[in-house]
Amino acid sequence: MILNNDLLFTTEYNPATDIIQVSVPNLSHFSQQELLHCVAELSDAIRIYHIQHVLLECTEVSGNTEGYIVLNKQLATALKKTETQHLARLQCPDAALEEVLQRFLYELETKEDMHYTIKTFLTKEEALYWLTNSRTMKGG
Template structure:
């Protein structure tokens, strides 16, 4: 069921699996304040529905900001998620090798800077991510 939808993010929640799916937003400098507000909505919704599993889909994300701004948004999201009861976060990787390299660097930075109380895994496709979230993968 769609819980929220705007031009930045769409929150789709499946109560049967307790998985909230969100496409990682396009990152453009003129949208950064709106992206943060949308992340706040995501976090509030996760708290309200007590979401334990989150699927972040980065496959179609378009990025036109510098690495520092990307890191800022990723850190803002990760820090906010530490205030929820999420247990597992699956990230579906970008198809772009250069985008994925930067994303992996940001993830390493976040894992060093924050103590994440949830598991975080990257996947090459949504099927594998969902299997891991619901506990069917090894």
């Protein structure tokens, strides 16, 4: 099921697995205001549908790396107001950006009261496996 087709993001929700897949495009043509609005819309959909598992795909990184940092920070913070249990993200192809994001995620997990687990994966298949089996795997 496609959610919020008007977003910058492509979203696909599978009610059977309770996983929403969020594909993020090249953000170089979008303003920060557009990005923040779309993150708010996405987090509202996740909250309204009580979605517990999120797959974030930022594999089209190009140019506007600041946009990807804003996206990850805003989404990670917004998900604190939802029933999300697991956020799987695909590693960014830009190594410098990925390092910045990993530092931010580490700080977020250690300094803030997080009710969901964040893991980074190299492949979509690994991420979907983790999300699908996270209910039964000890330690999430």
